[in-house]
Amino acid sequence: MSRIAETLQRLQRAGRKALIPYVTVGDPYADATADIVQGLIDGGADIIELGVPFSDPMADGPVIQKSSERALARGIGLPQVLDAVRAIRRANPQTPLVLMGYANPIERFDQRHGDGAFVQAAAQAGVDGLLVVDYPPEECEAFAASLRQAGLDLIFLLAPTSTDARIEQVARIASGFVYYVSLRGVTGAGHLDVSSVAQAMPRIRAHVTLPVGVGFGIRDAASARAVAQVADAVVIGARLVQILEAEPRENVALAGRRFMAEIRTALDTSVEGTHA
DSSP states (O other), X not given: OOHHHHHHHHHHHTTOOEEEEEEETTOSOTTOHHHHHHHHHHTTOSSEEEEOOOSSOXXXXXXXXXXXXXXXXXXOOHHHHHHHHHHHHHHOSSSOEEEEEOHHHHHHHHHHHOTTHHHHHHHHHTOOEEEETTOOGGGOHHHHHHHHHHTOEEEOEEOTXXXXXXXXXXXHHOOSOEEEEOSSSSTTOSOOOHHHHHHHHHHHHTTOOSOEEEESSOXXXXXXXXXXXXXXXXXXXXXXXXXXXXXXXXXXXXXXXXXHHHHHHHHHHHHHHHHO
16 A cells, blocks of 8 residues: 555544645755755645646646746756655655656656656655646556556546546546646636535545545635545645745745644644534
8 A cells, every 4th residue: 555545544544634735846945845845744744745847837827837937947857856755755754745747757757767767766766656737547557557566656637627437537547546626727726616626526436436635726724624624635735835935945944834734723623623
């Protein structure tokens, strides 16, 4: 069983919801990612999503696009992302780490180092799962099999527009958890409609037995608490990126920890209120 599955099962047994923050590796400072992640974990994060900087992201709104541009300008690519994973893993043997990004950097890595090199390098560095936005389930069964063989999970996005057929395809291949995009748009865009998320959950759970995380549009304790009522995990990215961007280097880890602690308290309060 993967670290992701173990973590989510442990939380479910305890009646708690998973908190999954997203940060772009190398932003807002090239050398700060490991420190930021430690702050997020200290603040109560359960799983960490690490964004792989890419020049042409299709699912990311302006905030995360700009964070990726800043990281690329500092020379952060997939090798540096794996370096960051190794540093985080040394300090945190148990916290699951998920890389979120796009196919191009992975395929370029394999072109340079040989077929299957990325999966091997990711596993050796300590990666637990991948979310590759532009790998649809019908086109990556071989990739999913190679990840399973290496002990890594492949996580897929589902959206309000996903058909039953697409949900079934994802359910057949995905592992770890599935990520439901709460908005018809990019990260950080639009207004979160929790009632729409709640309405979508029965259709997803009719096909998917994995835990369901919800992201896009979650910006504060109130929205996190509301989503936690209907989802197994809450994913928060753009707002965290904004908070970190505004901080000097010496304060980024503390700012991340404080924000996570606020969201963690909201999630745990939500669970207590549900049981009351």
